[in-house]
Amino acid sequence: xxxxxxxxxxxxxxxxxxxxxxxxxxxxxxxxxxxxxxxxxxxxxxxxxxxxxxxxxxxxxxxxxxxxxxxxxxxxxxxxxxxxxxxxxxxxxxxxxxxxxxxxxxxxxxxxxxxxxxxxxxxxxxxxxxxxxxxxxxxxxxxxxxxxxxxxxxxxxxxxxxxxxxxxxxxxxxxxxxxxxxxxxxxxxxxxxxxxxxxxxxxxxxxxxxxxxxxxxxxxxxxxxxxxxxxxxxxxxxxxxxxxxxxxxxxxxxxxxxxxxxxxxxxxxxxxxxxxxxxxxxxxxxxxxxxxxxxxxxxxxxxxxxxxxxxxxxxxxxxxxxxxxxxxxxxxxxxxxxxxxxxxxxxxxxxxxxxxxxxxxxxxxxxxxxxxxxxxxxxxxxxxxxxxxxxxxxxxxxxxxx
Numbered sequence: 395x396x397x398x399x400x401x402x403x404x405x406x407x408x409x410x411x412x413x414x415x416x417x418x419x420x421x422x423x424x425x426x427x428x429x430x431x432x433x434x435x436x437x438x439x440x441x442x443x444x445x446x447x448x449x450x451x452x453x454x455x456x457x458x459x460x461x462x463x464x465x466x467x468x469x470x471x472x473x474x475x476x477x478x479x480x481x482x483x484x485x486x487x488x489x490x491x492x493x494x495x496x497x498x499x500x501x502x503x504x505x506x507x508x509x510x511x512x513x514x515x516x517x518x519x520x521x522x523x524x525x526x527x528x529x530x531x532x533x534x535x536x537x538x539x540x541x542x543x544x545x546x547x548x549x550x551x552x553x554x555x556x557x558x559x560x561x562x563x564x565x566x567x568x569x570x571x572x573x574x575x576x577x578x579x580x581x582x583x584x585x586x587x588x589x590x591x592x593x594x595x596x597x598x599x600x601x602x603x604x605x606x607x608x609x610x611x612x613x614x615x616x617x618x619x620x621x622x623x624x625x626x627x628x629x630x631x632x633x634x635x636x637x638x639x640x641x642x643x644x645x646x647x648x649x650x651x652x653x654x655x656x657x658x659x660x661x662x663x664x665x666x667x668x669x670x671x672x673x674x675x676x677x678x679x680x681x682x683x684x685x686x687x688x689x690x691x692x693x694x695x696x697x698x699x700x701x702x703x704x705x706x707x708x709x710x711x712x713x714x715x716x717x718x719x720x721x722x723x724x725x726x727x728x729x730x731x732x733x734x735x736x737x738x739x740x741x742x743x744x745x746x747x748x749x750x751x752x753x754x755x756x757x758x759x760x761x762x763x764x765x766x767x768x769x770x771x772x773x774x775x776x777x778x779x780x781x782x783x784x785x786x787x788x789x790x791x792x793x794x795x796x
Contacts, residue, residue, distance in 0.1 A: 400671040403707070403739045403778075406682070409668050410708055414716040415688045417640060418571040424559060427551050429612035430569035431717045436545040436555075439562045441535035446497040448473070450530040453488045453510055453517045454501035457527040465519045469512070473498050488517055497531055504530035548718035570717055572615045576639040577604050579620045580628060580647045580656070581696065586620075600645040600694075600701045607705055611713060614641075623647075625655045633663055636685050643709060646696030649679045656693050657681055665691050673781060674739040676700035680708070699761070699770050703741045706776065706795040724794040726754035726777060732786050739781045743773035746794065754794065 401409075419433040448454065455467055467488035471480045475494040482489065482500035489498040490512070497504070509523045519525075538544060544562065545555050551569070559567055584598045585591050601618050608614045619635065621628050628647075635642055647656035648670075657670060665683045672680050677700040681693035690712065694704045714721060726746060734740050744756040756777050761769035775796030779786060786792075 400673060401669050402673050402781075406669055406672045406680070407708060407711060410682060410690070410712045411715045413668060413684050414690055414712050415640070417573055417716060419568055420571045421566050421568050424556060424565050424567055427559075427567050427569050428553065428556060430551050431613055431719065432545060432547055432549045432551050432555075432567070433570055434568040435543050435547050436559050436562060436564060436567075438538045438540050438542045438544055440540050442538040442561070443532050443534060443536070445479075446534050447532045448491045448493060448495050448497055448504050448530065449532055450491075450504050450506045451493050452491060452504050452506040452530070453512075454482070454491045454498045455488045455503050455505060456482060456485070456500060457503040457525065459485055460503065460519065460525050467517045467519075469515050469517055471498075490517075502527055502531065506530065548720075550719065570613055573613055573713070573716075574638070574640045575608060575614045575616045576635045576642045577601050577608075577616060577618050578632065578635065578642065578644045579618075579696075580623065580644070582623045584620065584646075600696065600698055603698070603702060604643060604645065604705055604709075607710065608713070611710070613713065613717060623655070625659060628655055629659050629662060632659060636663065636665070636687065636689055636691075640689060641713075642685075642689055642691045644691070644693040645701050646694075648681045648693045648695055660691060660693065674703075674741065675736040676741065677704045677707075678738070680704050682708070699743070702770075703776055703795070707741070707778075724754060724775075724796070725791050726756035726794045728777070728786060728788055728790040728792065729755050729757045731788050732758045734779055734783050734785055737782055740779040740783075741776040741795070742779055743770045744775055744777045744794070745772060746774040746796075756792070756794065 453467065454473060464486055467486055469490055470487050471489050473480050473489045473491040473495045475492050477495065479496040480489050480498045482498050491504060503525055505519060505525060509520055510517045511520060544558050549555060579598055579601045583595050585595050587597050591597055598620060605616050605618060608616060621631055644656055647654045660683060665685045667683045670681045671678055676697060677695055679695045683691050685691060692709050694701045732742065743759040743761055745759055747755050749755050759770065759773045775794050777792040777794055779792060
């Protein structure tokens with residue numbers, strides 16, 4: 395087996411993207427599809443708008459009448475929304491019309507209600523009002539034509555897009571299946587958040603971070619596991635998890651300590667190692683491989699900030715790649731000078747604001763290292779600093795992950 399040891403950040407991402415599987419699809423009710431990943435194109439089932447639509451409350455007239463000097467019109471009916479179009483039968487006639495209603499047949503100009511005076515069935519256009527032909531009318535098909543693609547496959551079904559799908563009658567919609575995801579923490583030092591904690595123990599936090607982070611994608615079903623530093627138990631439990639989940643994410647147990655069993659156990663379980671250790675800080679011990687059944691296994695370092703960096707830089711982009719999602723890369727400009735504590739690629743905690751040009755601005759956050767979860771609480775992301783830089787100056791522009 396070829397092992398890729400201590401590889402670059404870019405090489406690690408390429409390997410992950412190459413080995414992420416293609417997941418399935420399912421059809422759900424529109425009300426269950428919020429923020430899911432669309433797996434079909436959505437087409438207009440008819441012209442949009444489907445009829446000539448009034449954009450104002452007022453009266454509908456023939457523009458030619460107004461052009462010839464007519465200012466007074468007989469009201470022959472009221473054109474309400476949801477009602478079949480009335481006919482304007484003769485010159486000097488009009489209909490009262492509501493916003494969203496079908497434009498009465500023969501009319502080609504909507505006069506807003508504030509520009510007319512209506513008395514005893516007669517509408518009089520006020521003095522010095524200028525009108526244009528076709529004003530305040532959206533003609534049938536002016537927005538989209540029947541058969542036009544309105545939402546493309548792999549789009550995230552935001553509320554706005556769900557409204558579009560509803561408008562064309564898509565009560566059932568094809569989306570990406572929920573990805574069964576196991577998040578596994580391990581270590582005797584970790585206790586449940588609702589359990590008593592001894593002076594030499596810490597509460598579990600990485601699992602909850604990963605669960606919350608992945609749930610924002612709305613494409614996963616997550617189950618949390620925790621196991622002690624027992625090689626036999628870990629082997630047995632992980633073997634069973636690999637059979638029943640689409641993605642496995644471990645946190646902790648991948649470094650060089652006496653009780654860091656995870657790489658050895660994964661090897662025994664025939665999970666193919668694709669790389670172990672990345673040229674970055676924090677998160678250098680990151681491990682990635684593929685099980686015999688094509689399940690990707692992300693084994694993240696246990697230090698909280700290292701877990702966060704690896705999740706943002708590799709796990710989320712890996713999911714996006716598998717789902718066909720392309721997201722814009724964010725960049726920010728540094729507002730202060732910063733010393734870089736490593737020659738490796740460095741992920742620097744930052745607080746993010748914006749300037750008067752709506753550009754992202756980053757300010758460094760000082761922490762006590764990759765275990766300082768409280769110190770990084772003020773951060774809103776990490777700036778990626780290329781390898782080999784000893785310091786960066788104010789004005790430096792770097793990629794942001796968050």
